[in-house]
Amino acid sequence: MAAARGAVDRGRRAAPGVARVARAAVLSLLTALAGLSAGTPARADLSDDAARVARMWSLSGARVARLPPVFLEHGRTRVVAIDPPSVGEGGEGGARGATADECLTAAFLAARTAEFTLLPEGSPGDLTALEGLVHRLRGAEPEDDRRVLSAAGVAAITRCGAAREELRRVAIDVLSTRGAFDVVVAASSGPLERVEAILPERASGPVAPRGDPGRPSEPGPLDARVARAARRARADGAPRVASTDMRASSIGTGQFSVKLSEGCHRLDLMAEVPSAPLRRATDLDAEAREESTGRLLERDRSDAPDARLDFCLGEPGVVEVPFLGAAGPVKVVLSDAQWPMSAFVPGHFGARARGNLAAALRRRHAPAPRAQAIAEAVGAQGDTLVPVQVEPGRCYFAAAALVRGELRALRLSVELGDRAGRDDAGENGESAGVAFCSEIEESAALRVSARGGSPVWVVAVWPMD
Structure with missing residues (x-):
């Protein structure tokens, strides 16, 4: 018993030493982890990138200032006034005054996925004189060779000497969805280090030259293409296909005026290919418009040799189909494939709404309704919730269609339990x-x-077998 107590006492006396060793090991491990964490650079955000550029330019002796952030949406042009940093302004840079040959640099930084252009204004004056500049940015005049395109979210402009006046105002045009911009302005004795050198993670490689795809492919004989269009329409269930033809003008343009029945139509426009070795390429572009109202029904401006127009009419009417792109005064054929409209597509909202409801069914390849709609509702601009009673175990099709007005966007969403579609x-x-x-x-x-523009819409829900 005495020997056993002695062994226990020796174990108790050794325990504090073991604990001290364990604590020291844990402390060493934590210190090592802390050192690894401190050595890993944090992910920089936009403000950090702008601060890094300003700091590096300041270290080179430039006077640097950061302008307030700029926020822009797609399609909005903002003109930013650029004032050269004065002595002591911004708290960064040297203390010397401006010279006649001094350079002025303006750098605009955004998210790396942002795309935008910069365009300096060369003439001095009040900001209200920039209406012409904004007009050019909207594409009303040819592309300005002074425009600077961003790369990896960065664009910078440098002007030296008298050319610095061009940077008094710079217009930003956002090509992507939206963006926030940090602006760094620097005055220096010469060109500064490029932003891409300061921010190597934003550097982009060279842009490959645009390749030559060669001449467009020849569409083939006209009669064979007309036959293929008819077979394709009948395979899609069209019970009737009719065609008409005309001769295009000397420049390859023309216009069909056809009377169409109610229902859905697919118009295929195909032009003859001349046999001459030297000829223009055949690339028909066309659109369909109601003769009575001028409303656009469909448009095809693709690069394919033939044009295709799909639309639905809620009542019989005359449709004008202007086209261009034929290879001279050649024969042009319009093939009209027709699908009848279900009697259960409601017509009491007007012909336009009826045609649009049928177009929704046709575009989604839904079967023709075989019963009356179980729900109908009318709404206007904004977001509207329409609750609908449904039967468990059945399928339905919901369509939203414009009745009158003009649309920029229309979205239909259906929420059913934990499922949703749109x-x-x-x-x-x-x-x-x-x-x-x-x-x-x-x-x-x-x-x-x-x-x-003041849209009025209707929604209808049909049961589907």
Whole structure:
């Protein structure tokens, strides 16, 4: 027993030493981890990048100032007034005064994914004199060779001597969705280090020259293309295909005026290819408009040799189809494939709404409704919630269509339990449609978002077998 107690006492006396060793090991590990953490550079944000540029330019002897941040949306042009940093301004840079051959640099920094252009204004004057500059940025005049395109979210302009007056005002035009900009201005005795050298993570490689794709492919004989278009339409279920033709003008333009029945139509425009060895390429562009109202129904400006127009009419009418791109005074054929409209597409909202509802069904390849709509609603601009009672185990198709007004955007969303679907009207589109099925749900939430010039829309929901 005495020997055992002695062994226990020796173990207790040794325990404090073991604990001290363990604590020292843990402390060493924590210190090493802290050192690794301190040695890892933090991810810099936009303000940090601008501060780094300003600091490096200041160390080279330049007078540097940072302007207030600029926030811009796509399609908005902002003109920024650039004042050269004076002595002591901005708290960065040397203390000497300006000289006649001094250089002025303005650097604009945004997120690396932002795309924008800079355009300096060369004539002095009040800011109200920039209306012409903004007009040029909107594309009304040819491209200005003074425009600077950003790369990796950075664009900078340097002007020396008398040319510094060009940087008194700089216009920013955002090409991407939106962006926040930090602006760094520096006055120096000569050109400064490039921003890409200070921020190597923003440096971009050389831009490859645009390749030559060669001549467009030849579409082939006209009769064979007309036959293919008819076979393709019948394979899609068109019960009737009719065609008409005319001769294009000497410059390859013309216009069809055709009377069409109610329903959905696919117009294929195909031009004859001349046999002459030297000829213009065949690339038809066309659009369809209602003769009575001038409303655009569909437009095709693709690079394909033939043009294709898909639209639906809520009532019979005359449609004008102007075209261009034929290879001279050649034969042009318009092939009209027709699909009838279901009697269950409501017409009490007007012909325009009826045609747009049918277009939503056609675009989503939904079967023709075989029963009356279980729900209908009318709305205007903004976001509108439309609750709909549904039957568990059944499928439905919801369509939103413009009744009158003008649209910039139309979105239809359907929420059913934890599931959701949505559709947006495309460019020049006036309808959207979503198919959905109920499992155990007894109600669905339809959300219609419409933006434009006083739009009025209708939504209809049909049961689908």
